[in-house]
Amino acid sequence: MKCIIGLGNPGKKYHQTRHNIGFMVIDELLQRHQLSLDKSKFKADYTMVQMGQEKVMFVKPQTFMNLSGDAIRPLIDYYNIDLSNILIIFDDLDLPVGKIRLRQKGGHGGHNGIRSIIDHVGTKDFKRIRIGIGRPDVSQSIIHYVLERFPKHETSEVTLSVQKAADACDEWIERPFPEVMNEYNQ
16 A cells, blocks of 8 residues: 655644645645545544555644654554555755655655654655745744745745645556656656
């Protein structure tokens, strides 16, 4: 089974904020495939579906971002999902708005959601899609910046990056990740 996990914060207060771009990708995938998150267990909302030859799970952890590992570890243990079949989607301050970057593994880069996952699963070796949200100007704190909504002038770039990340997820369901990475990291 392949497991696609979008990171974000639960609740209407955080809907469409920069930190929730991982949730936006899961929402895009659910809409494309006419699915809904119909299960809730281990502090996560998810669904499982057969797509071609592959069983796929789409997940939104319902912990706050910094505690993402609290939801992900029990879920992958319960369903016995190999870490090589997990793809995490999250926001990245170091990429400009609209840019995505796929990686097979890596550190947390200061992202507390990824830090939590690494701490809980005990490795940095899991696939990821980083989606650029840009950096705040020097007068604004990072915490405030990631918890606010995208401004109107970034809407089209954000929409395209969400669609592109969802496209990459769909491709990974059918193809090896290195091939998808080579295609989308151009």
